[in-house]
Amino acid sequence: MSIKHLQYARLSIKHLQYARLSIKHLQYARLSIKHLSGLCKLWNIPNCDLVRTLQGHNCNVGAIVWHPHAMESESARVCALASCAVDGSVKLWNMESSDPLADVEGHAPHRVSRIAFHPSGRFLGTCCFDSSWRLWDLEQGEEVLHQEGHAKPVYCMAFQTDGSVCATGGLDAFGRVWDLRTGRCIMFMEGHLKSIYGIDFSPDGYHIATGSEDNTCKIWDLRRRTCVYTIPAHMNLVSEVKYQRAGGQFIVTSSYDNSAKENFRESANTYITPDLQSTNEDTTDALVHVPTDAGVDTVWSNKTWQPLRTLSGHDGKVMCVDIAPDSQFIATASYDRTFKLWAPE
Numbered sequence: 001m002s003i004k005h006l007q008y009a010r011l012s013i014k015h016l017q018y019a020r021l022s023i024k025h026l027q028y029a030r031l032s033i034k035h036l037s038g039l040c041k042l043w044n045i046p047n048c049d050l051v052r053t054l055q056g057h058n059c060n061v062g063a064i065v066w067h068p069h070a071m072e073s074e075s076a077r078v079c080a081l082a083s084c085a086v087d088g089s090v091k092l093w094n095m096e097s098s099d100p101l102a103d104v105e106g107h108a109p110h111r112v113s114r115i116a117f118h119p120s121g122r123f124l125g126t127c128c129f130d131s132s133w134r135l136w137d138l139e140q141g142e143e144v145l146h147q148e149g150h151a152k153p154v155y156c157m158a159f160q161t162d163g164s165v166c167a168t169g170g171l172d173a174f175g176r177v178w179d180l181r182t183g184r185c186i187m188f189m190e191g192h193l194k195s196i197y198g199i200d201f202s203p204d205g206y207h208i209a210t211g212s213e214d215n216t217c218k219i220w221d222l223r224r225r226t227c228v229y230t231i232p233a234h235m236n237l238v239s240e241v242k243y244q245r246a247g248g249q250f251i252v253t254s255s256y257d258n259s260a261k262e263n264f265r266e267s268a269n270t271y272i273t274p275d276l277q278s279t280n281e282d283t284t285d286a287l288v289h290v291p292t293d294a295g296v297d298t299v300w301s302n303k304t305w306q307p308l309r310t311l312s313g314h315d316g317k318v319m320c321v322d323i324a325p326d327s328q329f330i331a332t333a334s335y336d337r338t339f340k341l342w343a344p345e
Contacts, residue, residue: 040064040083040093045329045341054093056100060086063114068121071095079138082124084112090126092138104136106143114156119163129153133168135180145183149176156198160205167208169196175210177222189220191227198241203248211238217253233261240320246327254321258314260332313340 038061040054062084070080079101081093088108091100104124111129118125123144124136133154135145150170157168165186169175175189175196194213201208207228208220217238219229234255241253254260316336323330333339 038085040081045324045331046343048341052098054081054083054098054100056091056093057083057085057089058087062086062112065115065117068117068119077101079121082115082117084115084126086111088112088128090115090124102141104138106134111153113153116157116159116166118159119161125157125159125166127154127157127168131170133157133166135166145180147178147183149185150174152195155196158200158208160201161203162205167199167201169199169210171195173212173214175199175208175220177208187220187222187225189218189227191218191230192216194237197237197239198253200241200243200251202243203245207248209241209243209251211241211253213237215255217241217251236317239318240322242321242323244323244327245325252321252323252330254318254332256317258316258318258334260313260318260321260330314338 038055038057038059040057040061042051042054043049044051064081064083067080067082078094079092080095082090082104083093084090088110090104090107090112092102092104094101104126107126107128107130112126113129114127116125117123118135122137122139124138126134126136128134131150131153132146132148134143134147136142137144150168150172151174152170152172154168154170157166159166163180165177165179167175167177167189173192173194173196175192176185177187177189178184179186189208189210192210192212192214196210196212198211199208206222208222210218210220211233212218215232215234215236215238217231217233218227219231220226221228233253234257236256239254239256241251244250244252252260314332314334314336316334318332318334321330321332328343330342331339332342
């Protein structure tokens with residue numbers, strides 16, 4: 001994906017305060033959006049036409065995620081998406097109906113902030129405001145793990161690509177890595193000064209990225225069990241962090257400073273955008289920071305972590321960001337009541 005000439009599609013969501021999103025790109029592309037109104041909406045991409053409105057939640061929806069094998073089958077009995085809400089409800093959806101396929105019960109009255117599918121698609125992880133996270137077997141319809149360890153609500157989680165471990169981030173400012181076979185915590189991530197709102201595994205499974213209310217993004221090495229980078233990413237809290245899913249060449253963060261930023265990775269010690277590489281190193285080093293308080297997206301340098309590219313964007317807090325599996329699209333959603341779909345020119 002060329003970052004030199006990124007354009008975006010702007011779609012207004014006039015009747016809502018803000019939205020969160022998730023991209024799925026297989027045989028054809030779909031974008032899912034969750035709303036404070038309790039609705040979930042599916043849009044096709046790149047045209048951004050509304051496909052379906054999912055109705056079932058009665059309060060703010062915290063997250064909506066695609067099943068790993070969504071759209072491989074459009075059977076009415078096959079789960080394609082899952083969503084969670086402030087009232088503790090978790091709902092499963094198929095691609096045929098606007099009504100829920102099933103409910104995952106057991107969290108109420110505690111808020112469920114985020115959910116994540118296990119890579120196998122059989123299990124669903126849920127983050128609960130009772131300071132625990134849970135793993136559900138969707139085939140058997142039962143809870144198989146209920147783990148405590150965080151001192152405050154668990155806000156976000158992600159699974160390693162092989163499905164052997166998961167990572168959680170909490171409002172206690174700590175991250176934890178868990179062995180799913182035993183349920184034990186095998187790594188404690190200490191370093192953020194405030195709550196962790198975003199977490200993601202690199203595709204190779206060796207690194208974890210976390211985004212925090214302390215305005216930074218940290219990269220953790222699972223083999224060394226330590227933080228290897230701290231990126232002073234934003235001027236306000238980092239609301240989400242995502243790795244590129246094919247190769248992990250860059251990460252994208254979103255923030256309440258109205259921006260989303262792309263951090264490019266060339267090797268274990270280098271981050272750079274492939275399309276901005278040059279035999280003349282001064283060309284890259286000469287690019288400087290552009291303020292990000294006006295709703296912009298920015299590409300970061302690998303040497304000084306200064307932005308390489310600033311992209312005009314949102315007028316309000318950016319709540320979330322996601323990357324299409326084929327890296328052809330980046331989507332952002334904001335308090336300005338719009339989501340934007342970014343693609344090469």
